[in-house]
Every structure is written in C-alpha cells, then in structure tokens.
Amino acid sequence: MDPTTAMYVAQGIHGLAYGMILFLVASGLTMIFGMMDILNLAHAAFFMLSAYFCYQFLSMTGNFWVALLLAPVATAFVGILMERFLLRKIHAFGLMSQLVLTVGVSLVILASVKIFWGTESLPVKIPPILSGLVVIAGMDYPIYRLFIIGMALVVLAIMALLLYKTRIGKIVRAAVSDADMVNALGINIPLVFTFVFGVGIWLAGVAGVAIAPVLTVFPGLADQMGMDAFVVVITGGFGSLAGAFIVSIIFGLLSSYGVQFVSSLAPVLMFAFMAIILAIRPMGLFGERE
Amino acid sequence: MMNKQVEWILWVGLFVILALYPKVFGIYYTNLFVTFAVFAIYSVSFNLLLGYTALFSFGHAMFFGAGGYGTALALKHIQGLPLLAAVLIGILSAVVLALILCPIVIRVTGSAFAMLHLAFGQLMYILALKLRNITGGEDGIGGFPIPPFNIPGIVSINMKAPENFYYFAIAVLGISLWVMWFFTKTPFGQIQVGVRDNAMRVDYLGFKVPQTKAVVYVVAGAFAGVAGSIFALFQNLIAADSGFSVFVSFGAVINTLVGGLGSFFGPVWGTAIMQILEEVTTRYTDRVELVAGLILILVIMFAPMGFTGFLGWARQKWLAKPAGKIGMGKIS
Numbered sequence: 001m002d003p004t005t006a007m008y009v010a011q012g013i014h015g016l017a018y019g020m021i022l023f024l025v026a027s028g029l030t031m032i033f034g035m036m037d038i039l040n041l042a043h044a045a046f047f048m049l050s051a052y053f054c055y056q057f058l059s060m061t062g063n064f065w066v067a068l069l070l071a072p073v074a075t076a077f078v079g080i081l082m083e084r085f086l087l088r089k090i091h092a093f094g095l096m097s098q099l100v101l102t103v104g105v106s107l108v109i110l111a112s113v114k115i116f117w118g119t120e121s122l123p124v125k126i127p128p129i130l131s132g133l134v135v136i137a138g139m140d141y142p143i144y145r146l147f148i149i150g151m152a153l154v155v156l157a158i159m160a161l162l163l164y165k166t167r168i169g170k171i172v173r174a175a176v177s178d179a180d181m182v183n184a185l186g187i188n189i190p191l192v193f194t195f196v197f198g199v200g201i202w203l204a205g206v207a208g209v210a211i212a213p214v215l216t217v218f219p220g221l222a223d224q225m226g227m228d229a230f231v232v233v234i235t236g237g238f239g240s241l242a243g244a245f246i247v248s249i250i251f252g253l254l255s256s257y258g259v260q261f262v263s264s265l266a267p268v269l270m271f272a273f274m275a276i277i278l279a280i281r282p283m284g285l286f287g288e289r290e
Numbered sequence: 291m292m293n294k295q296v297e298w299i300l301w302v303g304l305f306v307i308l309a310l311y312p313k314v315f316g317i318y319y320t321n322l323f324v325t326f327a328v329f330a331i332y333s334v335s336f337n338l339l340l341g342y343t344a345l346f347s348f349g350h351a352m353f354f355g356a357g358g359y360g361t362a363l364a365l366k367h368i369q370g371l372p373l374l375a376a377v378l379i380g381i382l383s384a385v386v387l388a389l390i391l392c393p394i395v396i397r398v399t400g401s402a403f404a405m406l407h408l409a410f411g412q413l414m415y416i417l418a419l420k421l422r423n424i425t426g427g428e429d430g431i432g433g434f435p436i437p438p439f440n441i442p443g444i445v446s447i448n449m450k451a452p453e454n455f456y457y458f459a460i461a462v463l464g465i466s467l468w469v470m471w472f473f474t475k476t477p478f479g480q481i482q483v484g485v486r487d488n489a490m491r492v493d494y495l496g497f498k499v500p501q502t503k504a505v506v507y508v509v510a511g512a513f514a515g516v517a518g519s520i521f522a523l524f525q526n527l528i529a530a531d532s533g534f535s536v537f538v539s540f541g542a543v544i545n546t547l548v549g550g551l552g553s554f555f556g557p558v559w560g561t562a563i564m565q566i567l568e569e570v571t572t573r574y575t576d577r578v579e580l581v582a583g584l585i586l587i588l589v590i591m592f593a594p595m596g597f598t599g600f601l602g603w604a605r606q607k608w609l610a611k612p613a614g615k616i617g618m619g620k621i622s
Contacts, residue, residue, distance in 0.1 A: 039401050086587065093594050095401055096346055100547055101590045103540060107583030115577070227412050234405050264420055271413040275394070278406065282397045 010141075011256045017145040019252020020152035024207035025225055026232040026244040027159070028200030034239025035176045035196050038087060038098050044226025045106035046201050050075040050208030051217045052113055055122050064127045072205030079201030083194050113219055121218035148210050155206060156245075172196060176239065228270065235274045237287025247285060308460055312453045320456045321524075326565050327463040328521045329545065333557035334470055335513035336542035341551050342474055343506045344486040348404045349411025350542045353384040353511040355418065355533030357518030359425065360384065362528045365434040373437045373449060377462075377519045384515025388508045396503040399489075411539050418530040430529025431522075449523070459520060466516055471554060473509060482506055544582070548589055550598030559597045 029043050053071035058064060082105055090097045130147050133140040163169040175182045175192055183189040207225075215221060232251060236243025251270050258266035277285055312320040332354055339345040360383030361376045371379075395406055418425045425431065439447040439458060447454050473479055484492040485502050493499050522528040532538070541564075542557075549560020571581045593600055 033401070037401075039405065086591065090590055090594070093590070095404070096340070096543075096547070096551075097590050097594055099346070099348070099401075099404060100543060100586055103543075104583045104586030104590065107579045107586070111577055111580030111583060115580075227409070230405055231409050231412075234402070234409055238402065267416045268413065268420065271409060271416070274409060275413075278394055282394070283402070 006140075007260075011260055012253065013141060013145050013149075015253035015256030016249065017148045017252070018255060019249040020149050021207045021211055022225070022228055022232055022252055023245050023248035024152055024155065024203045024210070025229040026236070026248055027241055028203035029229055030233045030236065030239055030241060030244045032197055032200040033233065035172065035179070036193050037095075038197075039095070039102070040197075040200070041099055041102040041226075042082070042106035042109065043102075043201075043204055044222035044229065045109040046075050046079055047204040047208040047225055048217075048219065048222035049078065049109055049113065050205035051124075051212040051221055052117055052122075053205075054209040054212045055117070055124055055217045058124060064125070064130075068206075068209050071209050072202045075205035075208070076198045076202035080194055080198045083197040087197075088190065088193075110219060117217075119219055121216040123216050124212040126213040144213065151206075151210065155203070159203075168195075231270055231274050235277050235284055237284030240284070240286035243284060243286030312456050317452050320452055322565065322569070324452075324456055324459040324520075324524050326561055327459040328517050328524065329541065329565070330558045330561045331463055331466045331520070332514055332517035333542050333545040333549070333561050334467060334554070335510045335517065337546050337551075337554070337557045338470060338474070338506060338510040338513070340543075340546060341553070341556070342479070342486060343482050343503060345399070345503065345507070346401075346404045347407040347539075348543070349407030349409070349414075349536075349539050350510075350514055351534055351536070351538035352407075352411045352414040353387060353514035354518035354521070354538055355414060355528070355530075356384040356387045356511075357381060357515030358522035358528035358533045359418070359431065359518075360515070361519040362431040362434055362522045363424075365437070366431055371437060373439050373523075376437065376523070377516070380519030380522070381512050381515040384511045384518065385508055388511030392504045392507060396500045396507060408536070408539075411534065411536060415530055415534040415536070418534050425530070428530065430527055430532070432525075432527035432529075434526065436523060436526060455524060459524065462516065462520055466513055467558070470509075470513060474554060478502075478505070544586060546596075548585070548596055550596030550600075552595065553598040556596055556598040563597060 025043065025047055029040060032038055032040050032043075050071050053074045054067045057067035057070050057074075061067065086101060086105065087098065090101060126144055130144045133142055135141075161169075163173060171182065171187055171192055172195075175187075175189060175196075179189055179193075182192075208221075211221070211225075228251065232244055232247045236245075236247040250273070254269050254273065255266055258269045262269070281287070311323065332350070335353075336347065336350045339347050339350070357380040361380035364379040365371055365376050391410060395403060395410075398406060418430075419427055436449050439445075439449055439454075447458075449455050449458060474482070481492060481497050481502050484495075484497070485499055489499050492502075518528070518533060521532070525532070545560035545564055546557045547560065548563055549558065550556030567581070567585065568578070571578055575581070589596065595602075
C-alpha cells in the first residue's frame with residue numbers, strides 16, 4: 001500500500017480512537033442531562049480524577065488490568081457521593097445552582113489532585129501485549145488505539161443491552177421521558193438517579209483510564225476533553241445518545257484530519273461545525289425542542 | 291424630609307471617601323479598587339442577563355475580551371487616538387460580537403443557552419490564541435500607548451498616573467451603574483422582567499420576546515465591553531487568559547451568586563467580597579482553587595440567595611418590628 005493511503009488510514013484510526021474516548025465522556029454527560037436535567041460541569045474533572053486513580057492503582061499493583069477495572073469504579077463512587085450529598089439537596093434551586101455547584105466540585109477535585117499528586121505529569125505504562133504495532137493486510141496499526149476503539153465498542157454494546165434489554169434499562173428510559181410519573185408508579189426515582197449518575201461518571205472514568213497512557217497524567221488533562229465533550233453534547237442534542245455517538249466520531253475524525261491539513265485552525269473546525277449545525281437546528285442534531 | 295437629608299449626607303460621605311481613598315490607602319489598594327470597579331461593571335452587566343432576563347450565560351467573558359481587544363488593537367494601530375474614542379471602539383466591538391451571536395442564541399433558553407455560551411466563549415479564546423498575527427497569541431497585546439483624557443481647551447489629564455486612572459475608573463463605574471440601573475427601571479426594563487417571569491404571557495400581551503432578549507443581550511454585551519476596555523487600559527495589556535478565559539466567565543457567575551441573584555447591587559457586593567477573599571487567601575495560601583471551590587459549594591448549599599439574600603434575612607430577623615405581638619395586643 002502506498003504511503004499516502006497509509007497515512008490517511010493511520011489518521012483515521014487516531015481520529016476514531018479519540019472519537020470513541022470523546023463518546024465515553026459525552027455519553028455520560030448527555031445521559032445525566034437527559035434524565036436528571038443536570039449539566040455536570042465536573043464531568044471532565046472526574047475524567048481526570050480517574051486517570052490519577054489509574055496511576056495510583058497501577059503503581060500499587062503493577063497491573064494495568066486491575067487499574068482499568070478499579071479506577072473507574074472508585075471514580076464513580078466519588079461521583080455518587082457528590083450526587084447523594086450535594087446535588088440532591090439543591091435539586092429544587094434550579095439550573096444555575098447546579099452549574100455553579102458542579103464548578104465548585106471540579107475546582108475542589110483539581111486542587112485535591114494537585115495536593116495529593118503534585119502538578120508534574122505522571123507516566124502510565126501499558127502492558128506489553130497492548131504496546132507496539134500489529135500488521136493487518138500489509139499495514140501497521142498501533143495496537144493500543146485499536147484496543148481503545150474495541151473497548152469503547154464493548155462498553156457501548158453493554159450499555160445498549162442494559163438500556164434496551166433489562167428491567168433497569170426500561171425504568172431508566174421511562175424516567176428520561178417522565179420522571180415524576182415513574183416515581184408515582186412506586187419506583188424509587190432518587191435511587192435510579194444516583195445509579196444513572198454513577199454509570200455516567202463510570203463511563204468518564206473508563207475514558208480517563210483509556211487516555212492516561214497516551215497523554216500521561218497531569219492536572220490539565222481534562223481541559224481539552226471537557227470542552228470537547230460539551231460541544232459534542234450541544235451539537236448532538238441534549239440527552240441524545242445517538243447524537244453524542246455520531247458527533248463524537250465526526251469530531252474525532254475532524255480533529256485528526258484537521259491537524260493534518262490545516263494544523264493551526266484545527267481546534268476551530270469543531271466549533272465551526274457546531275455553529276453550522278446550531279444555526280440550522282438550535283436544539284442540536286438529534287435533540288428535541290425544549 | 292429627614293430621610294432625604296440622611297440620604298444626601300450618605301451620598302456626600304461616599305463621595306468624600308472615594309475621593310480621599312487613594313491618598314489614604316496608597317497605590318496598591320488604589321489599583322485593587324480599579325480592578326474591583328472593572329469587575330463590578332462586568333458582573334452587573336452579567337446580572338442584566340441572568341437576574342433580569344433569566345438568560346444564564348457561561349461565556350460572558352467573550353464580550354469582556356472583545357472590549358479589551360478592541361481598545362488595545364485600536365490604540366496600537368491608530369496614532370493619536372483619544373481615550374474615549376478608544377473605549378468607544380472597545381464597546382463597539384463587543385456590540386458587534388453580540389449582534390453576530392444574537393440570531394443563534396436568543397432562540398434557546400436555560401441550559402442550552404449556558405452551554406452555547408461556554409462553547410462560543412471557548413471558540414473566542416482559541417481564536418485569540420491562534421490568530422497570532424492579529425492578537426499576539428499567548429502574549430496578548432501590550433505596551434500600546436495610553437492617551438491622556440483630553441477635553442480640548444479645558445483639561446488634559448495624564449492617565450498613566452494610577453491616581454488619575456482611579457478617578458477615571460470610578461467615574462466609568464458610576465456612570466455605567468447608573469445607566470444600567472436606569473435601563474432596568476424603564477418600561478422596557480419591566481418587559482425584560484416579564485420575560486424572565488413568564489415569557490409566554492409577555493408574548494400573549496403583544497410584546498416581542500426574542501427582540502426583547504436581543505436588546506438586553508446587546509446592552510449587557512456593551513457594558514461587559516466597557517469593563518474589558520477599561521481593564522485593557524488599566525493593565526496596558528490584554529491577553530487570551532485575562533480576556534477570554536473561561537475563568538473570567540465563571541468570575542461573573544461567582545460574583546453574582548455570592549452577592550445575590552435577585553438584586554441589582556448584589557453583583558457589586560459579590561465582586562467586593564470575592565476580591566477581599568482573594569486578597570486574603572493569596573496572602574496566606576496558594577491553594578486558591580480549593581478555597582474558591584469550597585466557597586462556591588458552601589454558598590450554594592447554605593446561602594443560595596447570596597449576600598443580599600442574607601442581608602434581607604438578617605433585617606427581617608433582627609430589625610423588623612415584632613409585628614405578630616402588636617397584632618395580638620390589639621386583639622386582646
């Protein structure tokens with residue numbers, strides 16, 4: 001295969017991997033919003049926290065797989081604590097309070113991370129089986145990127161099964177369309193909220209662990225991702241998982257090919273895409289009118 | 291009559307304190323007050339959107355930055371530009387930005403509005419960083435000439451002296467606050483409050499809701515531009531981090547919230563409180579983020595109406611006449 005095609009394919013793989021990670025973060029964000037009407041501005045901070053947990057577990061056990069399993073769960077636990085003891089109490093005060101509260105939480109997480117782990121960037125080593133390249137049809141692919149894509153697809157499949165094939169999924173879908181009515185039917189909605197919030201944070205946590213070996217772990221890890229995830233949620237439509245998925249992939253490819261062709265304006269491409277979509281459909285690609 | 295006299299005495303007292311302030315407290319606190327004046331204007335303009343029209347913007351910094359960059363670019367490229375013209379160009383650039391965004395943003399409300407502004411604010415931030423040949427990238431635009439405040443034939447005041455700039459900043463603060471206060475008291479200001487409380491009913495009454503929002507949006511943008519313009523003049527520098535950063539946007543939200551949402555002067559109180567807190571925390575610790583985050587959480591959890599809400603509550607609790615007892619006495 002000639003080098004130009006190889007380069008296109010390699011950029012495509014990079015873009016898909018970034019898009020998948022973006023989707024993991026954005027899906028949690030959009031799910032929490034769709035169900036609880038909470039825009040969690042601390043979402044990216046949890047993403048970063050999970051990367052730090054990953055570093056911590058890895059340096060304690062020396063096993064990446066253990067870290068991959070435990071770090072998102074630990075992050076989700078912190079998220080559930082926040083939902084239970086902070087967010088739930090101010091649910092009645094409206095949007096503004098929630099946004100400001102989550103900003104406060106993200107500042108506290110950022111400061112705590114700096115206190116416990118310092119500000120320098122910490123390396124995360126991936127197991128040898130995931131490093132290096134694999135040759136498929138005469139071309140080299142970085143295994144770890146393929147692993148990220150595969151893992152995200154598995155998580156996506158599990159989520160879809162959970163949502164559409166189980167009783168819990170049915171309750172969650174019902175609660176998205178009318179939480180009060182589901183509550184009146186005798187289902188403990190606050191508990192369901194906490195569950196959904198935990199799953200959303202867990203997804204961000206998985207993304208955080210997945211990106212830790214690529215970018216190393218540092219306090220500013222979430223800056224880029226947090227903004228990108230919000231733009232995905234806005235463009236895809238608030239509360240729409242399908243929208244988040246499609247827009248994440250588009251953004252991933254836009255950013256990787258954008259760096260290739262118009263490197264200085266690559267970050268602007270995403271916003272330009274968002275502006276065009278919103279000018280046509282103010283509620284986002286798959287959003288419903290408010 | 292008595293009340294009127296007391297009011298006058300208070301006003302005169304305020305003027306005397308403000309006039310003597312730089313002489314008493316020295317240059318450091320004078321500059322601190324100028325910063326306060328800038329962010330007070332900025333926060334009040336934010337509250338025009340949030341408190342009066344229930345439009346929650348998470349990217350108000352873009353108007354602040356537009357004002358700052360407008361003034362800085364004008365002074366850098368146009369020789370001998372007068373001071374007020376430079377400020378006016380700053381305001382104008384903020385207004386133009388608001389006019390461009392208007393058609394998109396006034397169609398949405400609530401969280402969509404907030405998030406759109408977060409995204410557009412970030413877009414402006416990235417543009418300021420990336421368009422290096424215009425905006426100077428990370429370094430921003432600095433070292434442009436600061437023209438004197440000139441009224442031909444009458445007076446020419448050198449604005450490079452901190453004391454003179456202080457008086458200029460106070461004058462701008464006073465005028466801006468008065469104009470915004472007046473704006474909320476006009477019939478149009480009442481429609482604005484109507485849009486906040488029940489947009490649909492305002493629509494039924496025959497007022498145009500989107501247009502009302504658009505006007506408020508532009509006015510709020512203009513005053514944020516004033517603040518940004520004064521800030522650029524004061525620092526003799528405007529950079530992406532001090533102009534367009536998301537923390538500048540959060541600053542307005544925090545000031546408004548700490549000061550109190552439902553009141554015109556709440557954001558002014560909030561700006562003062564946050565500035566004092568920042569002064570104290572940076573003196574004793576470098577964990578500014580931690581303190582800021584904890585303050586936000588505590589305010590939201592325990593004093594959601596902010597400082598003015600607390601004042602009102604305290605007045606009711608301790609200063610109000612015990613109405614219940616009087617009532618009982620009359621009955622018996």
